[in-house]
Amino acid sequence: MQKEYAETGNIQNLLSQIGAGLDQYLKFEHKDALHPESRWRDALDIALPQQGVGIGKVTEELVNQIIPNGSAITKPGFSSFITTGPASAATLAATAANIAAPQRYTLNAFNFLEELSMQWLASMCRISHMQGIYSSGGSVANLLALGAARQFAFEKIGQDVAANGMDSPTCLYASEEAHHTIQRAAGVLGIGRRSVRKIACDNQGRMRVGELQRAITADKQSGVLPIAIVANAGTTNTGAIDPLQQIGEIAKQHDLWFHVDGAYGLPGILDERISHLYQGLELADSVIVDPHKWLGASVGVAATFVRDRQLLYRAFTQEPADYLEGAMEQEASSPGVIAHSQDDFGIPYYDYGVELSAPCRGVIVWALIREIGVEGMTQRIRRHRDMASYIAKVARAHPNLELLNEPTLSICCFRYVGPNIVDLNLFNQRLHRRLIRENENLPSTTQIRGQLALRPCFIGARTHQEHADALLDDVLRIGKEMENE
Ligand SMILES: *Cc1c(COP(=O)(O)O)cnc(C)c1O
Numbered sequence: 001m002q003k004e005y006a007e008t009g010n011i012q013n014l015l016s017q018i019g020a021g022l023d024q025y026l027k028f029e030h031k032d033a034l035h036p037e038s039r040w041r042d043a044l045d046i047a048l049p050q051q052g053v054g055i056g057k058v059t060e061e062l063v064n065q066i067i068p069n070g071s072a073i074t075k076p077g078f079s080s081f082i083t084t085g086p087a088s089a090a091t092l093a094a095t096a097a098n099i100a101a102p103q104r105y106t107l108n109a110f111n112f113l114e115e116l117s118m119q120w121l122a123s124m125c126r127i128s129h130m131q132g133i134y135s136s137g138g139s140v141a142n143l144l145a146l147g148a149a150r151q152f153a154f155e156k157i158g159q160d161v162a163a164n165g166m167d168s169p170t171c172l173y174a175s176e177e178a179h180h181t182i183q184r185a186a187g188v189l190g191i192g193r194r195s196v197r198k199i200a201c202d203n204q205g206r207m208r209v210g211e212l213q214r215a216i217t218a219d220k221q222s223g224v225l226p227i228a229i230v231a232n233a234g235t236t237n238t239g240a241i242d243p244l245q246q247i248g249e250i251a252k253q254h255d256l257w258f259h260v261d262g263a264y265g266l267p268g269i270l271d272e273r274i275s276h277l278y279q280g281l282e283l284a285d286s287v288i289v290d291p292h293k294w295l296g297a298s299v300g301v302a303a304t305f306v307r308d309r310q311l312l313y314r315a316f317t318q319e320p321a322d323y324l325e326g327a328m329e330q331e332a333s334s335p336g337v338i339a340h341s342q343d344d345f346g347i348p349y350y351d352y353g354v355e356l357s358a359p360c361r362g363v364i365v366w367a368l369i370r371e372i373g374v375e376g377m378t379q380r381i382r383r384h385r386d387m388a389s390y391i392a393k394v395a396r397a398h399p400n401l402e403l404l405n406e407p408t409l410s411i412c413c414f415r416y417v418g419p420n421i422v423d424l425n426l427f428n429q430r431l432h433r434r435l436i437r438e439n440e441n442l443p444s445t446t447q448i449r450g451q452l453a454l455r456p457c458f459i460g461a462r463t464h465q466e467h468a469d470a471l472l473d474d475v476l477r478i479g480k481e482m483e484n485e
Contacts (some may be wrong), residue, residue, distance in 0.1 A: 213290015
């Protein structure tokens with residue numbers, strides 16, 4: 001006898017069970033998922049089930065086996081990479097959208113907030129003259145911006161490259177510290193990964209503008225069509241901000257598209273102590289920021305801003321399709337006819353980017369800003385920057401620490417040193433592995449001028465000064481232990 005499966009279950013009840021499991025997770029008392037004592041794999045690794053177990057058992061397995069063995073990323077001491085657990089407001093909004101608005105099209109409250117939150121975000125980051133579109137992350141956000149740049153460059157020579165393809169050699173300029181998603185975008189757009197001119201940086205990781213000028217001049221002489229200049233507002237490695245004003249002026253001088261990758265660092269503009277470093281941002285033709293980095297959104301939320309979304313439309317439209325447009329009320333509603341949200345697509349984001357089906361992301365950004373305001377965001381940015389400066393200050397003064405890079409944003413690169421350590425790179429590599437095994441404070445590493453650096457990046461909404469102190473304590477303790485071994 002086959003049993004009948006029906007969609008059942010009371011969301012409030014089920015979510016409260018998941019909520020209890022998540023609160024337990026947020027105490028961060030469990031061991032790492034790959035700890036030798038963990039048994040979840042035995043419980044989860046079963047063959048394809050022919051019979052279902054029901055929503056109650058699914059909930060139980062989520063709470064007992066899966067959530068406690070999740071990622072270390074949400075831990076407040078996690079400072080590897082530029083990724084973090086979402087703030088609670090983001091989780092709530094994402095859950096609400098997941099049920100109440102599973103798509104970002106049709107004009108409803110969620111579609112409305114998609115646009116409103118984008119304007120808030122632009123205004124908060126001081127680019128309120130720009131229009132935006134959300135996408136899944138900095139990778140796609142950069143792709144959309146550079147797609148607009150490519151469209152712009154070809155329209156100038158009378159070609160619609162998105163419609164007809166391209167046959168001229170092209171290139172773009174980015175610093176050697178630019179994120180590798182720039183070169184991937186160049187690959188996808190037919191510019192070619194090898195056609196990204198990697199402009200050298202100064203010893204603070206900022207693009208050398210003289211080198212940029214030289215590269216552009218050389219390309220113009222050889223008949224290559226330059227597509228864009230990409231500047232960093234916060235490099236992934238060290239948080240360096242390129243000289244935006246100078247680069248923007250060079251772009252104008254050559255009538256070139258000026259793109260600013262602020263995936264991580266754009267919110268740094270909220271801290272008045274460094275907002276002058278963003279001077280020149282107003283010259284940008286496109287800007288990206290990842291709310292899922294410093295703003296605490298759940299992963300899958302990035303924003304691309306351009307001056308005029310019509311350019312994005314020309315670059316990315318899928319062109320009208322019967323199954324979409326035919327489903328709408330075409331005539332303006334006559335008097336007395338009650339409009340229905342199904343009769344209006346709302347803002348057609350699906351024509352400004354590469355996704356048709358996509359979640360409502362704006363409500364997440366709306367919730368984050370609504371909860372703590374620009375003031376709260378500013379406090380958080382300042383706090384994380386202060387933590388990086390604090391590590392730098394201690395590292396400068398302590399005989400067993402060496403500062404390798406003066407922090408700009410919330411990344412600090414430093415290492416452990418001692419007179420008897422023969423190979424500092426190897427020593428710090430091992431120290432880092434031990435730090436990670438302890439599973440409390442988890443920075444990443446990077447190379448600074450060939451020197452292996454410990455690299456905490458503080459961005460978590462749950463991350464505070466005590467975590468900077470704890471990291472330093474751990475590094476000094478482990479370093480001493482290792483020296484005495
Ligand atoms: C993180 C990052 C990206 C890529 O963003 P994802 O959201 O991980 O796809 C691009 N550029 C910079 C500067 C970044 O820090």
